[in-house]
Amino acid sequence: MSEPVKVREGAAGASDDKPGFDLGSGPGRLLVWLYGVFTVAAASRSVVQVILDFGRAPLAYVLSAVAAVVYAFITYSLVRGGETARKAxxxxxxxxxxxxxxxxxxxxxxxxxxPDATVWSDYGMGYLFIPVILPVTAMVWLRRSARR
Incomplete structure (x- = not known):
């Protein structure tokens, strides 16, 4: 009987943009879920606020929309994986x-x-301070993933 052939990781021709491991696996999966939820929450909030009462607090509503775009991009990057997505x-x-x-x-x-709150008002107090904790946690995870 012959032994199975072992394939060496990182063989010639492998793309440098492929992740050493999936950014959306392990604790990264929770980050993907949280960022996904925050994307929907911030986008929904800002769309409703802009449509119903934009003149009341335009700065707050635009900042909530910006937060939604940032959350969506981070979610996409975590799901996509790879070194370029990790850096972005x-x-x-x-x-x-x-x-x-x-x-x-x-x-x-x-x-x-x-006059009206944003997702990031009072450091995210309206969202249990998750908006201030989430990026720190994500940066730790993303830095850790670079070493694998």
């Missing part, structure tokens, strides 16, 4: 965290600028 998601998570910190601080310092 990492940059978007950093931008998301910066947005949450800027908007969160802005809503506390000058509440009158936001």
């Amino acid at each position: 998601a990492l940059v978007c998570c950093a931008a998301e965290l910066a947005g949450v910190l800027v908007v969160g601080t802005w809503t506390l310092v000058e509440p009158s600028a936001f």
Whole structure:
């Protein structure tokens, strides 16, 4: 009887853009799910607010729409996988965290600028602070995935 032939990973001709492992597996699967839920939540909220009452708080409603686009891109990148998608998601998570910190601080310092809340208001307090925790967790996961 012969032994099975072992195939060496990373053989010549393999694409550099293929992931060492799937970004959407393990803890990454939870991140995909959470980002997917936040995409739907932020997009739904902003669409309804823009249609029904845009004049009341245009800045808040536009920022919720921006959050939805960022969440959607990160979700797509995690599902797609690969080194390029990992790097793009990492940059978007950093931008998301910066947005949450800027908007969160802005809503506390000058509440009158936001007559209605955004997804990122008060550091995401209306969403159990997940908007501030999620990008940090995702960046840790994405950095960890680069080492595999």
